[in-house]
Amino acid sequence: MDQVVINDTTLRDGEQAAGVAFNLEEKIAIAKFLDAIGVPEIEIGIAAMGKAEQQAIASIVDLGLQAHLLGWNRAVIADIQASIACGLKRVHISIPVSAIQIGAKFQGQWQLVWQKLKDSLSFAVDQGLFVSVGGEDSSRADEQFLLDTILSAQEWGASRFRFCDTVGILDPFTTYDKVKKLVTSLSIPVEMHTHNDFGLATANALAGIQAGALSVNTTVNGLGERAGNAALEEVVMALKHLSKMDLSIDTRRLLEISQLVATASGYGLPPWKAIVGENTFAHESGIHAHGVLQNPHTYEPFAPEEIGHKRRLVVGKHSGRHLLSNLLQQHGIILNHEETQSVLNAVRQESMQKKRSLTTQELLSLVAHTQ
Ligand SMILES: CC(=O)SCCNC(=O)CCNC(=O)[C@H](O)C(C)(C)COP(=O)(O)OP(=O)(O)OC[C@H]1O[C@@H](n2cnc3c(N)ncnc32)[C@H](O)[C@@H]1OP(=O)(O)O
Numbered sequence: 001m002d003q004v005v006i007n008d009t010t011l012r013d014g015e016q017a018a019g020v021a022f023n024l025e026e027k028i029a030i031a032k033f034l035d036a037i038g039v040p041e042i043e044i045g046i047a048a049m050g051k052a053e054q055q056a057i058a059s060i061v062d063l064g065l066q067a068h069l070l071g072w073n074r075a076v077i078a079d080i081q082a083s084i085a086c087g088l089k090r091v092h093i094s095i096p097v098s099a100i101q102i103g104a105k106f107q108g109q110w111q112l113v114w115q116k117l118k119d120s121l122s123f124a125v126d127q128g129l130f131v132s133v134g135g136e137d138s139s140r141a142d143e144q145f146l147l148d149t150i151l152s153a154q155e156w157g158a159s160r161f162r163f164c165d166t167v168g169i170l171d172p173f174t175t176y177d178k179v180k181k182l183v184t185s186l187s188i189p190v191e192m193h194t195h196n197d198f199g200l201a202t203a204n205a206l207a208g209i210q211a212g213a214l215s216v217n218t219t220v221n222g223l224g225e226r227a228g229n230a231a232l233e234e235v236v237m238a239l240k241h242l243s244k245m246d247l248s249i250d251t252r253r254l255l256e257i258s259q260l261v262a263t264a265s266g267y268g269l270p271p272w273k274a275i276v277g278e279n280t281f282a283h284e285s286g287i288h289a290h291g292v293l294q295n296p297h298t299y300e301p302f303a304p305e306e307i308g309h310k311r312r313l314v315v316g317k318h319s320g321r322h323l324l325s326n327l328l329q330q331h332g333i334i335l336n337h338e339e340t341q342s343v344l345n346a347v348r349q350e351s352m353q354k355k356r357s358l359t360t361q362e363l364l365s366l367v368a369h370t371q
């Protein structure tokens with residue numbers, strides 16, 4: 001199987017999340033970080049948005065990164081001219097393909113889809129650009145119309161097709177079927193663009209890859225429109241561990257880039273966020289902690305160091321004797337069975353009062369008071 005390419009769109013679809021506005025320094029820092037960890041392609045913005053965005057795009061182009069840089073455009077020649085003026089050599093042209101989108105955007109004039117796509121795509125191809133074409137709302141499009149549109153785009157010089165589950169309405173099984181049909185009918189590669197409205201963005205991206213898609217859009221932390229996109233950290237780690245695909249990305253810095261984007265976006269993450277959440281390697285429950293103390297693989301799918309994270313063992317309402325004894329031994333405290341049990345009872349009580357696990361200091365002072 002050919003190598004799957006990550007095309008990260010944190011700087012385009014990620015920034016479209018309501019309330020997010022990266023400044024120039026943040027855009028540059030995120031682009032540099034993605035490049036440094038080996039992300040091979042980055043969608044860096046929309047030149048049609050105006051001066052500030054154009055300055056950010058041009059500044060990223062000027063960095064001379066290893067990654068291919070892509071600019072997002074409507075099927076409008078002026079948009080593409082703006083991308084070219086920023087120095088981009090790769091452009092993405094988006095065209096609505098479902099009845100609902102064509103109704104809203106082109107007043108139901110289906111012929112405008114092909115006309116606008118042909119005009120803008122031919123213009124971009126004539127400029128010698130690599131052109132990716134995106135079918136907005138591909139998942140709700142009539143399948144024959146979608147295929148005919150992509151076959152035309154292929155003929156007019158498109159280098160890749162982006163299959164967009166724009167409102168995240170697919171499940172992995174349907175995704176697989178739809179993408180498989182396209183992959184077997186096309187000569188250009190297919191890229192997945194999946195949204196998380198039903199919590200299936202990563203699963204659908206993986207299903208598309210299983211069906212033969214060779215490229216996938218991600219965003220750091222899954223940032224993006226509404227419920228967001230397939231998360232970079234989830235797609236990379238799932239492909240590595242579940243599909244045994246090594247994408248040559250330095251996973252040891254995934255936590256760091258997650259924190260960079262969380263700060264720049266102004267949106268923190270829930271502690272249980274897959275891969276990079278604060279709790280993904282934290283163990284409080286007695287049975288889990290007992291297992292992890294014997295062998296971390298009992299309750300961890302991979303080692304925390306693989307993404308730059310750390311394992312944490314904390315005592316709280318659900319803890320057991322093995323964890324408690326282990327933590328106390330690290331502070332030179334050895335208790336017998338009864339003493340351990342009475343501290344454990346006190347831990348449960350205090351943890352319920354405080355509605356959280358206890359800090360090391362709180363645990364040690366509890367021990368002092370229960371002796
Ligand atoms: C699914 C997605 O994520 S698509 C990407 C969405 N991202 C964004 O919208 C963020 C950036 N957008 C913008 O800055 C602005 O919307 C701009 C600069 C692109 C356009 O701004 P405006 O001229 O003020 O238009 P506005 O945003 O109100 O409306 C969109 C226009 O684009 C048209 N349009 C929408 N999609 C497409 C497309 N793929 N190809 C061609 N035209 C399109 C609409 O029909 C509408 O046209 P109209 O002005 O002739 O009625």
Ligand SMILES: O=C(O)CCC(=O)C(=O)O
Nearest residue numbers: 094134135136137164166
């Ligand atoms: O790139 C496109 O064609 C549209 C991308 C997009 O953001 C979407 O469909 O959700």
